[in-house]
Amino acid sequence: MAQKRVEHGPMVNGRQQDGRTDRAAGLLSRLVSLARREAPKLVSFGLIGVLNGVVNYAVTVGVTLAVLAPLALAGNDLALGAAKALGWAVAVSNSYLLNTWFTFADESGRRFGWATYLRFVASGTAGLVVEVGSFLLAVRFLPLALAAIVPIGLAFLVNFAMTRLLVFPDRSRREP
Numbered sequence: 001m002a003q004k005r006v007e008h009g010p011m012v013n014g015r016q017q018d019g020r021t022d023r024a025a026g027l028l029s030r031l032v033s034l035a036r037r038e039a040p041k042l043v044s045f046g047l048i049g050v051l052n053g054v055v056n057y058a059v060t061v062g063v064t065l066a067v068l069a070p071l072a073l074a075g076n077d078l079a080l081g082a083a084k085a086l087g088w089a090v091a092v093s094n095s096y097l098l099n100t101w102f103t104f105a106d107e108s109g110r111r112f113g114w115a116t117y118l119r120f121v122a123s124g125t126a127g128l129v130v131e132v133g134s135f136l137l138a139v140r141f142l143p144l145a146l147a148a149i150v151p152i153g154l155a156f157l158v159n160f161a162m163t164r165l166l167v168f169p170d171r172s173r174r175e176p
Helices: 019-068 077-103 114-138 150-167
Strands: none
Touching (some): 019 077, 019 150, 114 150
């Protein structure tokens, strides 16, 4: 009895490949294209994030030293939490302004709005939840010094993705 050869895909290196290889290559190609297209925005978003890390630190430490310490509240957890929350709020607000004006200028039209601001704060809050949750998981398996770094990168990617997709979507790629 003769065996019939069934064609499922192209020949690569003398071996027949199935459609999964083509799909994987297509997905990889789309991901590389997306990364190239989004790289400048990712870098800008990251630089603004670093700047706002400094803003957060400066506001938190500044309020603690200039306001809480003279009032003998520098050891009060509630007061310190409020100082930290203020630092975060100022940094997130500054981040919204800078990302609207620079990183996502094309998408935002450099227009500020409460709805966009609230979506930005929500995406930042979700990133914070991812960072804290992944830190609590990572610290169980990694040394503290590494466990504290890994979640920052993960939260950065989540923040960028949410900001890009939900706060400042690319309207030029949508169908009319």
